[in-house]
Amino acid sequence: MLYIYTIVYCLLIAPALSLLPDDDSSCYHRCFHQHAEACPPPGSLCRCRQLPNCKRAAVCCDVNKFTLTEGLGCGNISSDGLVEALHIRNATLDVLNITHPVWRRLRFMTITDGQIKQVVGEFAKHTIVSCLNLSSNGIQKFEPRSLVNLFNLSYLDLSNNNLTDVPRFKMEGAVTLDISQNPSMLCSSVKDILSRPEISFNNENSTTCSSAKTFQWFNSTEFLAISQLKLLHELEKNCFGKCTCEPYRLDMVMGKSPTFAVEVNCSGVKFENKLTSLPTPLPPRTVLLDISNNNITSLKELSDPSYQYLTYLYADNNQISSIQPLEGTAFMNNFESLSLRNNNIKTIETYLLSNIKFYRTAEPRHIKLGLNKLHCDCQTAMEFKVWLLTKIHRVPDYNEIVCENINAKVVELDQTKLCQGDQDWTDYIYYIITAEVLLLVGLIAKVSYDYWVFKTAGYLPWPASKMPKLPCDWLCE
Template sequence: MITAGGRVVDVMLWCALACFAAHLQLSETRMEEPDSKYKSMEAHTQSIEEQPEPPRKTKLGNCFHMSRKDCPIDTKCRRIEPDSVFCCDVDSFRLKEALAITMTQNTTNLHVLNATIDELVVSQSIFRRLTSMALTDGNIGKIVGQFPKIASIACLNISNNNLSSATLQPPDHRPFSNLFNLTVLDASRNNLTKFPVSLVQSNRKISVDLSGNDYLPCKDFLKVMETNNSSLVTFVHYDKTKCALDLRFNWFKDVLIMPIDHLRVQKELNISCRNIRPANSNCTCVPDRLELMDGVNHVAVQVDCSQRNLKEMPTNLPPNTAKLNVSYNNITSLQPVSDPSYEHVRHLMVDNNDIANIVELEGTKFIDNFMFFSITHNKLKTIHTYVLSNRLETMGPLLLISGNKIHCDCNTEKVIKPWLLENLKSIPDFKGLRCEDNMGAVVDLRESQVCHTPRDWTDYIYYIIGLEVLILVLLISKVSYDYWVFKTAGYLPWPANKMPRLPCDWLCE
């Protein structure tokens, strides 16, 4: 009986303990409910007071992005909405651990801020259902693996992670090759030196932000701009995006950082360059400088058609062509310079051609406005000074004419030589203009070398007059001497005494 009673007491004690525990748990739950409600209200108030930046729209949804002030305090990751997770200040281990807790099958948006990750394994299954993935303002050492083939990522933000091209596109694999739904890529503020071609597919529209990567090759940007599907690629922060242009000449090597807007100009320029006539000239066209033309800023163009086996001057030059080089061709005439496309040409190089004269430049806009004209080593036979004189009277223009062997005559010595000496400041190589037939430099010509005329009897008129004056003086002297002898000695010397008497001799007796 005692035993049975003891058992009854034990059962009653266990029941009492169970009721007490249940009551205690219920009390804690009720205390947590107001607290959680208060926290949710506080978070809601904070979200109203501090709105995050508006997300960018993509074809499959929004680019999910949160600011530093929204970072969770107690945990490394927290669920912002049923489909969005935001993490801050994590390393590889903590990120993996936190994502395993916070991410669910409904999670489609992920933003990780300031993550220090040695190896980011993108082949993880938790990334498969994401449509927006952002890892920003951190330090990613290496990207390994490959996104799943059925990945739905439409927006990928990997900005400001100290990424290099070797990290973003490892040579052994292509981690982003399966992102066929990608429409927004933000890889700004990294250390990329190679254009992420694998991320910029040509079969869909995509917005790309590569600003802050100043050493991406300009040729890669230009290649994307010139493809048939260039209209599908939009560069975000276009005015802040720059590229690196290699400058190499013999031993000289340098890198020029320039805005990619210059490449747009280059793209349009390349189209105009292909229209230069004659066809298949294969000239190259590059922007030269910003120039004020007719009160408006224009990009002056430099065209290089040298060593192209041209037989005539090119025409239909790109608009605002300021410099033209057609050296080392087989050009014989300057007549096409009258073409309207030469209106803004100020520098013209036609060295080492077969041009015989410059008369065809008379009346052209070029000859009235040129700043540099080089026509060295051609086949000029003379210099038509009247064509050039008006322009050389002004300050600034330079003319190079050395290497030509002109025909030299008296006119050369009388006209061209003084003209060269008068304009020696505008013609720095004036001593290089030479005469044919090995007669030396034009400025060294002497009149006796070239000024020869056939003689006639008039060339001896002064000698005849001189002889007549001498004979007259001798005759007067002889007559005076004979008269003096006759008066003093009474006879006439020879030959006066042999001369017959004349009727007028009585006048002298």
């Protein structure tokens, strides 16, 4: 039995053991990284050395442009491929030139805790680097094609630098990216990365970007977390139909994370098949909706709960026939701008407009109703015209609201012409009532005068003396 075990060991187990690396497995995790204790002694003339406990690995420390070149030579770190993992600590370089032939044969390349302003050059084609760690160096800029040839790249660590943009790297394949602690990183650059679903982020919770200069999203320098930026990306990707959904502004409340308000553009200029109704549901916190140039006939969808934050509605050039659906909606309490130009509105419910508190919001409210042809009558002249004249500064296009049945602008309507029949009848009633009151007053005065004459002179004046006696006269006698 022992003989059989010996044969099995010699034929199977021993060869397998001989293939196992003799280095410390702790050397390689995701990337090759060594602590300061692994550096050459402070007095060593050669600032690079290969590590005895890590197979085909080396470390360089406290180098500049010249001592790095010397260290690679005296440390026997060359382009022959014998060293596949290299960690350079505390390098002080104005520029890091990555065209060096040594880098081409590395699988793990780590340069950390240094002072490097810029990365120049371009990794050579067929460079096999799979993990590149350039964190904590203060790097401000990469040349455009520096990393594009790293086709084996699976992990890229650019954290703790001063980058404003994510440098270009391989266009296909999964890559784990760490860009945390880059205070000047612009969201516009990070947003481009989010369009690649195979890219994942390391240290996502501590990764933020500056909202300044990002597609004119926000006029601020507030920082957005990657989670918020992902929401923006999902917002654009899952927008209603052919509409476009974009952030409109950044809302900041003390003690809370910034949130963004949304703008939805469904203008029919871009559509072959125009909308016939308002889009529902709207994305969360939508404050602006543009549905101009469509075939929408009603505003009834404004009562949908997803419209609760809406404050700007632009619905010009549609077929909307009434503003009645606005009544009782949250929009009427919150809106700052409502534009219904060039629709099919024939009647304006003045009572609805009269309930608007124009100074309730932070910004002055405005309503546009121009190019609608109303059916003008006495009510239009007496109610809507009067309202319009008192709110001219809130209705910028008041001069373009015209009548359908007569050739006139609403603000120029003449009440005496439109309300002529009703006004004359009312005047006659007033005249009759006035005459009756006067006659009653005269009659009372005459009776009082006759009574006074009768009591003082003993006779009745004319015509009371000529009137026949009535059955009730005995009451007076």
